[in-house]
Amino acid sequence: MNQQPTTHRLSAGATDFIASADLQGLLSQTRPDPVRVREILAKSLTKQPLSAMETAILIQADDPESIAGLFSTANRLKREVYGNRIVLFAPLYIGNQCVNNCAYCGFKATNSQAIRRTLSASEIEQQVISLENQGHKRLILVFGEHPDYSPELIAQTVRHIYDVRSGLGEIRRVNINAAPLDSEGYKIVKSSGIGTYQVFQETYHRPTYQTMHPAGTPKGDYLYRLDGLSRAFEAGCDDMGIGALFGLYDWRYEVLALVTHSLFLQDRYGVGPHTISFPRLCPASGVDLKTRYSVDDRDFMRLIAILRLAVPYTGLILTARENAAIRREAMKYGVSQIDAGSRIEIGGYTETSAMQVMEREQFSLGDIRPLDTVIRELLQDGYVPSFCTACYRLGRTGKQFMEFAIPGFIGSYCTPNALTTLAEYLADYASPETRAAGMQRLQVELDAMPDTPRKAAVSERLRRILECGDHDLYV
Ligand code: SAM
Ligand code: SF4
Secondary structure, three states: OOOOOHHHHOOOOOOOOOOHHHHHHHHOOOOOOHHHHHHHHHHHOOOOOOOHHHHHHHHHOOOHHHHHHHHHHHHHHHHHHHOOEEEEEEEEEEEOOOOOOOOOOOOOOOOOOOOOOEOOHHHHHHHHHHHHHHOOOEEEEEEOOOOOOOHHHHHHHHHHHHHOEEOOEEOOEEEEEOOOOOHHHHHHHHOOOOOOEEOOOEOOOHHHHHHHOOOOOHHHOHHHHHOHHHHHHHOOOOOEEEEEOEOOOOHHHHHHHHHHHHHHHHHHHOOOOOEEEOOEOOOOOOOOOOOOOOOOHHHHHHHHHHHHHHOOOOEEEEOOOOOHHHHHHHHHHOOOEEEOOOOOOOOHHHHOOOOOOHHHOOOOOOOOOOHHHHHHHHHHOOOEEEOOOHHHHOOOOHHHHHHHHOOOHHHHHHHHHHHHHHHHHHHHOOOHHHHHHHHHHHHHHHHHOOOOHHHHHHHHHHHHHHHHOOOOOOO
């Protein structure tokens, strides 16, 4: 890890673009006029991103009529932009060594209860084989922040994972959640073929940030972290994920700041974030953090709906930190990606039982149901679980990914690819019950397609997968 002072490694023109006083000002206005709220909801249906001021109005609108309008509009926009697909992935924790002392995290350096471990190459292979045997195709690798976890090590791990094959299984997209890097670091990691690189700001409220992340630790440098995605863009990584950890400070402020961050990246680099994450604080080993900002379920749904409307083309990720019921509800309002079958103890895919072991994980999960169970529930709820990785493999990222907005993109690419990856799962891994539910869904989706050459092509690809055992057919 580069030990230079971080100020020497910022992006060109790095700045604290979160104008805190302005955001607080926007949030301190009186309750908005319901007519204005309706206008903003109508604008969001045109799929234009909302401004910070418009987002602030939605955040403040808490009368029952506006909230009902918010939920129904988010539900509609989600269906119009993303259809009924839900993308599935799994987290893979590589190592929990950490030099930081984040007040909320079980991996913090001062937590003597944490069992520290970094997976060896052969242990990584065992984890990946287990994930492939479940049917996973997309992973996110998670690292603590430590000199051992250099960009070279991250890149080597990614390459190794792409090479692991178990039967018909393979990992086709590896995303990363790790400390922000300098430009050189991003270039090294990008060269290994990563998907999205996620860096969560945790809180955009500087005084809270400073309390949660002690000075003298790498993460204690607020600006270095805030600038992390700008450096990535400058290094040629255009597929980035942002996030905030909800429960550290007022959710209203954090939502507005996430939208501001997104608008900033869009303005400066012509591309917004690929994904936004909004984890809520979970219990963790060695952590006894009390804040007055915990977000209740109702406000959690509101914030998801607001993000959906404010940044219509950014994927929203909801992880297994939340329980099954919350995840099911949140999918209605904008979530487009979830993890499933997740275990976050280091080595957890091969070494744990039905119980979670707090000392071996960063925090405890709310949903550890097997992948097959989650897929079955999604199918029964009318969703199409998708393992699609086509866009990134064909270079449809960054500015091109924004072409997602072009009419017909979903019909031409996303739906066909979702159906073929679902068919692969059904053929190779599904239980009989899930297979039956999935076959029914494939038929419903095919029946809903207009009779065009595209429908014939999708139908033929499904037949090849289900009857001939063909694989990895995508457009
Ligand atoms: N160590 C890197 C970092 O901090 O950027 C990688 C990410 S960390 C392993 C993954 C994320 O987990 C953090 O960014 C934080 O938002 C989240 N997290 C940490 N402690 C948590 C907790 N107790 N509950 C929920 N999420 C937590
Ligand atoms: Fe380390 Fe990340 Fe946990 Fe902070 S959140 S203690 S940096 S693993």
